[in-house]
Amino acid sequence: MTQSASASLLRIGELARRAGTTPRTIRYYEELGLLAGRAARPLGGHRLYSEDDVAHLRELIRLRELLGLSLDELGAVVEAEEARAMLRAEFHSGVSDPRRLREILIEACGHLDLQLSLVERRRTELSTLEDDLRERRERVVARLAAADAGS
Numbered sequence: 213m214t215q216s217a218s219a220s221l222l223r224i225g226e227l228a229r230r231a232g233t234t235p236r237t238i239r240y241y242e243e244l245g246l247l248a249g250r251a252a253r254p255l256g257g258h259r260l261y262s263e264d265d266v267a268h269l270r271e272l273i274r275l276r277e278l279l280g281l282s283l284d285e286l287g288a289v290v291e292a293e294e295a296r297a298m299l300r301a302e303f304h305s306g307v308s309d310p311r312r313l314r315e316i317l318i319e320a321c322g323h324l325d326l327q328l329s330l331v332e333r334r335r336t337e338l339s340t341l342e343d344d345l346r347e348r349r350e351r352v353v354a355r356l357a358a359a360d361a362g363s
Contacts, residue, residue, distance in 0.1 A: 220262070220263070221260035221261060221262060222260065222261045222262070222265075222266070223258050223259065223260065223261075224238055224239075224258065224259050224261070226261075227261040227265060227266060227269065230266050231266055231269040231270050231273060232270070232273065233269065233273060238269065241269070241272065244283055244287060245287065245290075246272055246283075246286060246287060246290055247265070247268070247269065247272075272286060272290070275289055278334075279330050279331060279334045280334055280337070281330065285330060288326060289326075289327060289330065292323040292324075292326050292327060293323075295319070295323055296320055296323045296324075299316050299319055299320050299323075300320075302316060303316050303317075303320075
C-alpha cells in the first residue's frame with residue numbers, strides 16, 4: 213500500500229464520526245456481515261476504511277432508520293444490493309445469450325421486489341399511524357368544542 217493510499221484510509225473512530233455512529237456499531241455490523249470484507253486490517257494493525265466504506269455505512273444507517281429495518285432485513289437488503297451489483301456487472305459485460313440476459317433481468321426484478329416490499333410495508337405502517345393520529349386529534353377537537361360549549 214502506498215503512503216498516499218494509506219493516508220486516505222480511515223480508522224474506525226473516524227469512520228464512526230463521519231457516518232454518525234459508534235465504533236461499537238461498526239464492529240457489530242462487521243460481525244453480522246453487513247460490512248464483511250470491507251475493512252482492510254494489516255496483520256496486528258487497526259481496521260482501515262475507505263471513502264466507499266463511509267458511503268456504504270451511511271447508506272446502511274439511512275435504510276435502517278428510514279425503513280425501520282431489523283438487522284436481518286438490513287442484511288437481506290445488503291445481499292440484494294450486492295447480488296444486483298454482480299448482475300449489473302454481468303449485464304454490462306456484454307451478455308450475448310438472450311436466455312442469460314433474460315435470467316439476469318428476472319433475477320434483478322426479484323431483488324428489487326424484495327426492496328420494494330420493505331418500502332411498501334413501511335409506507336403502510338406510516339399510513340396506519342397517520343390515520344390513528346388524525347382520529348385522536350378529531351376526538352380531542354370534538355372534546356374541546358364540547359368543553360367550549362359547556363362554559
